[in-house]
Each structure stands twice: as structure tokens, then as C-alpha cells.
Amino acid sequence: MTNETLHALRRDINEIDSELLILLAKRRRIAHSVVEYKINNNKPIRDEAREQALLENLISYGKSLGLDAYYINNVFQRILEDSVLHQQAMLQQNLNPEALGTTNRVTYLGGQGSYSQLAVHKYFSRRPGKLVELGCSQFDEITGAVEKGQADFGVLPIENTSSGSINEVFDLLQHAQVSIVGEVTHSVEHCVLAKPGTELGDINKLFGHPQPFAQCSRFIQGLDQVQLEHCDSTTSAMKAALECEHSAAIGSAQAGKHLGLEVLQTAIANQSENHSRFIVVARKPLQVSMQIPTKTSLIMSTSQQVGALADALMIFKQREINLVKLESRPVPGNPWEEVFYVDLEANIDDPNVNQALEELKPFTEFIRVLGCYQSESLKAVTPKM
Ligand SMILES: C=C(O[C@@H]1C=C(C(=O)O)C=C[C@H]1O)C(=O)O
16 A cells, blocks of 8 residues: 555545544534433433443444444444433523633632533533633632632542542531532543653652552552652642653543653553543532433531430431432531441432422531532443344
8 A cells, every 4th residue: 555545545534534523513513402302391401221222223224334332332322321410510600690600710729720620621521611720729719719718619539430539628518618529530640750751660769649649559569669749739740750850640542642741651540431420510500400410418426325326327228219329427626426328329409309308407516518419320222232
């Protein structure tokens, strides 16, 4: 094959890819129009039966074109997820017209290319309004800026599939005067990054935020004679690595590229599926439509009697409310007292949920709803292949 033929073939591929993008944008616009019907007819945004039938038809047709079922399912699950999350965000905006302004000032940890910034982009790309980014170096600066009205939203990591809960953020939520209004999950692909020309064997210092260090502990144990340097964010870790000879940082390949760093090693997290969940906080709570999957987060402390926590949790069971997270944290200043963080698959406007919260009162010393928000963790349907 000649060079010219290769160029011609690549031109064809480029053209097909552009057409695919045009079609995806068109598909998304049509899905947006479906929202109007769902609002007027009070139907849930998600229609699993339709998704199942759609996937099975595509898999069967795709097979006749020589494409395999796994590939078709993967591609279309992403398309459906995008479609549903966009529609849900539209519905939410319709219900809370003031929720997003023409300009949304968003504060998060780190700067260009930090994992939090990637989560901010993912969440706000589905929502209208101009994004103004305010990078911070501490979690409490984020909630502080939202409380003082210097930012409209704050985005904070709350848990990770490898390292678990981010305690500092849970502790902040005990006292911060903010409401959780959203969540977003983002896959975190840690890499080792360094100044161009550096070899992995040359480094004697590794900069990073404590969270990525925890998530990559097995890789770090395998490094010989390397000193760990804790930084405020992955952004500051990467900047430090740029200025220090024989050093490297843990961060995303995207961020590294932006700062002029080279990737020395990819996929260094303990688990190959490494995802972080972030919460979005604002000063005021939002109303969440009953037509979309919803989470309610609350904190409570139970009375010091035998079985108080079990009694409290039984209320959710009796009312068939799914509990998706339970976390306990010490109360600062009160040794051995615990406060419990609870995430429910529930909408605070549902009378059944309201009733459950009333019934909880005798078993708790204190209870506060942290927020009710659109759940972004969609359970994919499983088509017959
Ligand atoms: C667009 C719709 O809403 C959702 C998105 C779908 C899609 O993008 O194909 C399919 C079913 C629904 O979960 C619809 O109901 O048709």
C-alpha cells in the first residue's frame, strides 16, 4: 500500500467519525424533545423496557453486520447513559429554574487537570450556563466559599472505589452550612508523570495528594528508595515534579500533558476499576423531580441504648427504602460518640420517606438532612446477547 492510499483511507475514517458525531448530537437533541412528553405525562425519564428492547434490536442487527454483541452493548450503554443523564438534568433545571444561573461559579480542589476539575467539567457539561472555575487548595475553603456566597457550587470528592470514604469531607459536612444538590462519578486513572527525559528508575521523590497515594499503595510499595511528598492536590504535586530533579508525581495523563509532563507509567491504582464519587454542594437545597432516580443523604446520632442503630435502620426496611451507604465518624470533642452518615435511594418529597424520617426521631438524638439530589449512578439494563 502506498502512502497516498493510507492518507485516503484515513480521510475516509475521519469523515465517518465526523458523521458519527453529527448523528450523536442529533440523537441527543431528539432525546431532549422526549423530555417534554415525559414532563406533561408525568412519566419517569428512564424507560428500562425501551432500553432493553433497543439494545437487543441493535445487537441483533449489529451481528448481521459482523459486529460483536459485547462491542455494540458497550458503545450503546454509553450513549444511553449520556441520554438519560442529560434528560434528567434538563428536567431538574425545568423544576428549579433558578438552580443554575447564566454564570456558575464553581469551586473545587486543585487547578488545571486535577481530578476534581475533571469531575466539575463532567457535571456542568450537562447543564446550561457559563462555568467560572475557582480552584482551591483545601476542602474547607470549598465549603467556606459556598457559605460566603463567593461560589455558587462546590465540588468535593466523597468516596473512592479503592480507598473508600474521604473522612475529611464527611467531617466537614457535619458543620458546613451547605446542601448537597448533586453527585457525579468519575473514573480516576492514575499515572506516574515526570519532566521529559526522566526514567522511572531515576526518581527518588514522588509527589502526590494523600488520596492517590492510598489508591496506589501497592505500586508505591514496589518502589525502591523513593521518598513520598504530600501535596494539597494533584495539580500542586505535578507542579512540584516539574521543578524538582529526579522526581515524579501521581496524576492524570490529561493533566500531565497540559503541564508538559511525560507519562512514565499508567494504570498504577490498586484496582483497575478506580472511580471516585464527588458531591456538588450549594447554599440552598433543590427540589428533585419524582420522575428521576434520587438520593437523600442525612446525618444522625442515635441514642446510647442497646440496638438503637438497628432500630433506626429497621424503619428504612419496613418502609422499603433502600439504604446505599452507611458510614460512621467520631464527633469531634466527644470521644467514642459516633455520628452516622446515611445515603438512601429516596426522594425527600415522597410522603413515605417523610414518614420514615418522623419515625426515626425517637431513636435519634439528632438528625439533619444534608441534601436530596439526582442520582447519577445508573444501573445499566442487561440485554440478552
Ligand atoms: C429517549 C428516551 O429516554 C431514555 C433514553 C433512551 C434513549 O436514549 O434511547 C431510551 C429510553 C429512556 O430510558 C425515551 O424514552 O425514548
